[in-house]
Amino acid sequence: MTNEIKTVAICGASGNMGASIAIVAARAGFRTIAYDLSDDGLARALAQSAGFFAKSVARGKMTEEERDAALARIENTSNLDDLAEADLVIEAVFEQLDIKQGLFTALNKICSEHTIFASNTSTLSITEIASGCGREDRVVGMHFCLPAQMMKLVEMTAGINTSPETFELASGFAEKAGQIPVETKDRPGFVLNALLVPFNNDVIRAIDSELATPEDIDIALKTALGYKMGPCELLDLIGLDTQVRLCEAFFPITNDARAAAPPLLRRMVAAGRLGRKSGIGFFNYNTDAMFGG
Amino acid sequence: MGYEIKITGESRSFPAGDAFLDGSISGADIVLHLGTPLERNDAKAAILVELDSECLGVHTGEDSGREGSNVLGFARYCNGNDAPSQLIELVRQPETEKSAIDTAKAMFEAAGFTVVVCADQVGRIIDRLVRPKYNDALRFLDEGLAMADDMDLICKMGLGYRDGPIERAVRGDLARHYDLSNELLQATGQPGYVPARRAAIAKARKRS
Numbered sequence: 001m002t003n004e005i006k007t008v009a010i011c012g013a014s015g016n017m018g019a020s021i022a023i024v025a026a027r028a029g030f031r032t033i034a035y036d037l038s039d040d041g042l043a044r045a046l047a048q049s050a051g052f053f054a055k056s057v058a059r060g061k062m063t064e065e066e067r068d069a070a071l072a073r074i075e076n077t078s079n080l081d082d083l084a085e086a087d088l089v090i091e092a093v094f095e096q097l098d099i100k101q102g103l104f105t106a107l108n109k110i111c112s113e114h115t116i117f118a119s120n121t122s123t124l125s126i127t128e129i130a131s132g133c134g135r136e137d138r139v140v141g142m143h144f145c146l147p148a149q150m151m152k153l154v155e156m157t158a159g160i161n162t163s164p165e166t167f168e169l170a171s172g173f174a175e176k177a178g179q180i181p182v183e184t185k186d187r188p189g190f191v192l193n194a195l196l197v198p199f200n201n202d203v204i205r206a207i208d209s210e211l212a213t214p215e216d217i218d219i220a221l222k223t224a225l226g227y228k229m230g231p232c233e234l235l236d237l238i239g240l241d242t243q244v245r246l247c248e249a250f251f252p253i254t255n256d257a258r259a260a261a262p263p264l265l266r267r268m269v270a271a272g273r274l275g276r277k278s279g280i281g282f283f284n285y286n287t288d289a290m291f292g293g
Numbered sequence: 294m295g296y297e298i299k300i301t302g303e304s305r306s307f308p309a310g311d312a313f314l315d316g317s318i319s320g321a322d323i324v325l326h327l328g329t330p331l332e333r334n335d336a337k338a339a340i341l342v343e344l345d346s347e348c349l350g351v352h353t354g355e356d357s358g359r360e361g362s363n364v365l366g367f368a369r370y371c372n373g374n375d376a377p378s379q380l381i382e383l384v385r386q387p388e389t390e391k392s393a394i395d396t397a398k399a400m401f402e403a404a405g406f407t408v409v410v411c412a413d414q415v416g417r418i419i420d421r422l423v424r425p426k427y428n429d430a431l432r433f434l435d436e437g438l439a440m441a442d443d444m445d446l447i448c449k450m451g452l453g454y455r456d457g458p459i460e461r462a463v464r465g466d467l468a469r470h471y472d473l474s475n476e477l478l479q480a481t482g483q484p485g486y487v488p489a490r491r492a493a494i495a496k497a498r499k500r501s
Contacts, residue, residue, distance in 0.1 A: 145450075145451040145452070151450065151451055151452075151453070152450050153446075153447060153450035153451035155447065155451070180450055182439075182443055182446060182447055182450075183443075184438070184439060184443075184447070185437075185438055185439070187438055190438075191433065191438060191439050191443075191444055191447045191448075192447055192448070192451045192452070194429065194433065194438070195426055195429055195430060195433075195448065195458065196452065198425065198426075198429065198485065199422065199425070199426050202421075202422055202425060202485070203422060206418070206421060206422065209412075209414070210412055211411055211412050211414050211417075211418065211421065212409060212410065212411040212412065212418055213410075216409035216410055216411065216418070217409075217418055217422075219380075219407060219409050220370075220380055220382065220409045220411075220418040220419060221418075221419070221422070223370075223378060223379055223380040223407040223409075224370040224372075224378045224380040224419050225372075225419070225423070225454065225455065225456075225461070226454065226455030226456070227452070227453065227454055227455070228452075228453030228454075229452075229453060231422075234452075257483075257484070257485075258425065258483075258485050
């Protein structure tokens with residue numbers, strides 16, 4: 001077991017969450033290996049990250065030198081073998097148990113003995129993801145929140161076999177990366193998504209029942225409760241297809257009817273209205289710029 | 294834009310001393326009923342009935358989906374004993390006159406409020422959406438998923454909420470949460486509205 005994390009690898013780095021975590025790691029000074037299957041996707045994500053850093057410079061949050069250094073720390077690769085040097089691998093791939101298990105099993109043969117595997121899963125069991133990968137004691141849950149470069153919270157979850165050292169090292173990394181780790185239990189959705197997934201589905205069902213428009217629902221919740229983002233705005237950012245996957249991961253485990261994907265959500269996904277990533281969801285977008293700066 | 298207020302007792306939306314109460318003009322084209330019975334008048338631009346948790350149809354009657362006139366419902370959202378928010382939920386019926394909606398909305402916005410329009414459904418927007426979340430959070434607390442402070446912290450940091458679900462539900466009065474949640478349960482039959490144990494305890498203690 002290493003006692004210091006210097007190199008972090010992100011799997012699924014061309015997705016919203018993966019790219020966000022890469023920004024967090026690179027910004028904090030960690031060598032960051034961004035892995036995904038598609039080179040084009042990685043290039044697009046890096047361009048979005050560059051755009052985010054440029055906004056940070058414009059807003060006085062970092063210097064041009066810091067921006068250049070952060071960008072230089074991100075190394076794109078579509079070759080899984082390039083993750084061999086990572087001290088910590090954070091996966092942010094599809095929310096599907098067999099995909100995550102397969103990835104960790106493959107990485108177990110590539111990475112060093114000391115490498116910690118972290119899952120950014122928001123619904124699946126850390127114990128189940130770790131099961132059979134060959135290093136169950138070095139697997140931990142690290143659930144970042146979108147957009148990770150702006151949201152400080154990381155839900156830290158130990159599986160049944162996670163060693164205390166692994167948990168401590170991964171939590172230490174989160175802190176060094178400027179995040180705030182909070183311990184949760186290995187239960188479906190931990191705290192955040194256990195509350196959020198059903199809530200977002202309730203919002204979608206309310207829209208489908210013509211209670212109010214998405215605009216008015218967002219305005220209502222932001223005005224009355226002080227939410228920074230309305231639920232429809234947030235769903236568009238998460239991606240409506242991602243919400244479907246969250247539901248499909250969550251509902252079979254919890255049997256909570258509110259966690260089942262609402263019909264309107266499925267219709268919108270079928271219509272290609274995925275949110276920001278497709279340019280239209282509950283709202284229209286004409287930019288692919290990354291959120292915040 | 295002129296409005297006339299007809300009030301009896303204490304208004305939940307506009308407590309005594311609220312500046313909005315001072316703007317009442319006798320005979321104005323918009324009439325607000327704050328606790329007074331609805332008086333229909335088709336000649337008025339809009340007639341507004343302050344709602345608690347009930348539907349507008351309780352005041353107007355309904356007609357198989359054809360109901361609607363120049364009468365709207367409204368409520369200013371308030372979490373328990375917190376100061377009222379700036380949000381006005383404006384309640385329309387299927388055939389509510391568009392001119393009445395526009396007039397009412399413009400009047401409230403001119404007074405500095407943020408207005409949203411919703412259908413005449415139980416719980417309107419806020420209560421319909423937040424009550425199941427509070428029940429979940431209260432249940433998670435019982436199940437030891439996280440401490441109350443940690444659960445609130447997670448929601449504030451992870452979702453950018455101003456306050457967490459536990460502190461908000463408690464501050465808003467758990468017994469009132471029980472009542473509202475139970476009303477939604479009766480109306481919808483959905484299990485998410487089953488009041489959490491802690492809310493039921495608060496309600497029982499208030500009764501005794």
